[in-house]
Amino acid sequence: MTFPCLYTGKDCFSKSALGGPSALHIPVFPSGGCLIDYVPQVCQLLTNKVQYVIQGYHKRREYIAAFLSHFGMGVVEYDAVGFTKLTLLLMWKDFCVLVHVDLPLYFPRDQPTLTFQSVYHFTSSGQLYSQVQKSYPYSPRWDGNEMAKRAKAYFKGFIPQFQEGAFANGKL
Numbered sequence: 001m002t003f004p005c006l007y008t009g010k011d012c013f014s015k016s017a018l019g020g021p022s023a024l025h026i027p028v029f030p031s032g033g034c035l036i037d038y039v040p041q042v043c044q045l046l047t048n049k050v051q052y053v054i055q056g057y058h059k060r061r062e063y064i065a066a067f068l069s070h071f072g073m074g075v076v077e078y079d080a081v082g083f084t085k086l087t088l089l090l091m092w093k094d095f096c097v098l099v100h101v102d103l104p105l106y107f108p109r110d111q112p113t114l115t116f117q118s119v120y121h122f123t124s125s126g127q128l129y130s131q132v133q134k135s136y137p138y139s140p141r142w143d144g145n146e147m148a149k150r151a152k153a154y155f156k157g158f159i160p161q162f163q164e165g166a167f168a169n170g171k172l
Helices: 035-074 144-169
Strands: 075-078 085-092 095-102 113-122 128-133
Touching (some): 035 075, 035 085, 095 144, 113 144, 128 144
Antiparallel strands (some): 085 095, 095 113
16 A cells, blocks of 8 residues: 655745645555556645635635725734734723734634733733634625624624623733
8 A cells, every 4th residue: 555645845835835745635546556547636636725725815815805994993913915814903992902813724614713812901921811712603605894794793792791801800
């Protein structure tokens, strides 16, 4: 039995962009098989994976653009190259909170992670008080605009809860 393994150069983008060799799931070379039949299968697999990554890149860019439109001056920073991160500064009743949005490689299939961070409160270890949210209204079928609208509505409901947690568990 032959076990397939894809080798790439040290600086090859595939390790990060495609999720590494273990994420490719290269089919096993069939015993008694021919390379002339096997290589096109692997090429098609790589082509499909690259197309999937490209689509994810465009979806992340659309998502960031929608957040820029919906949150305007509340956008602190964002990744303008890979479109993988976005930070917002939001206010609710004189309480300011940073919201860090981390978009995964396989976005929109995989849901972004939201990290809420108080600008006032610290943990006992001296870090800003924060809460990570992975459970919020989300569908990979929504377009970027719909995702931004739903996120905005979620923020309005969650920030008061986060504020309570920051006051209860954090130190000024």
